[in-house]
Amino acid sequence: MDPSGWAERRRQFDFDLATAAWQVAVTPGAELRAFYGSDAATADGSNNLSGLSDPVVDALIEHAVEAETREELVVAARALDRVLRSKHIWIGNWHLGAHRVAVWDIFGMPDTPAPYDFNRGVEFWWLDQEKHAALIEAGAF
Numbered sequence: 001m002d003p004s005g006w007a008e009r010r011r012q013f014d015f016d017l018a019t020a021a022w023q024v025a026v027t028p029g030a031e032l033r034a035f036y037g038s039d040a041a042t043a044d045g046s047n048n049l050s051g052l053s054d055p056v057v058d059a060l061i062e063h064a065v066e067a068e069t070r071e072e073l074v075v076a077a078r079a080l081d082r083v084l085r086s087k088h089i090w091i092g093n094w095h096l097g098a099h100r101v102a103v104w105d106i107f108g109m110p111d112t113p114a115p116y117d118f119n120r121g122v123e124f125w126w127l128d129q130e131k132h133a134a135l136i137e138a139g140a141f
Contacts, residue, residue, distance in 0.1 A: 011045040018049050021094055028077050032061045036084060050089040057083055106132040 001009075009015050022035065034040050038058050040048035060080040067073035106127060135141060 010049075013049070013051060019093065020047075020049060022047070027073065028064055030065050032064060032080070036080075037061055050087075052084075052087065052089055054083075054087075106135055 010018060025031065034047045036048060036052050036057050038053040038055070040046035041051045041053040057080065060076055060083060063076035064073055064080060067076055
């Protein structure tokens, strides 16, 4: 199938199975409506590929979107996750339990971790001017 034909089929939900990769925000919000909300289930070209239309899912999405505290958001998101998983609307794919990070030797590591470190072994760095200058002097740049 050519790309334009697949795009039209996807727009009209004319498929039995589709592959897609979604990246979700660290803090889920209104985009949940586009992926799992009832209004998106029948909207041509929406990201609700399964056609899911469920008032319980809609209510949980609204709880997540309208959460006033992080704790409320976490509770709503976990409940939504459980409900969505119970519906078996996707097959997990393309999962990697780690982050791939390339390090170039012009960066230094901070003594104190960054406040938004992933807490999973990913470290943040910044340009080390001395290393950078040495590489320029050596003709690396």
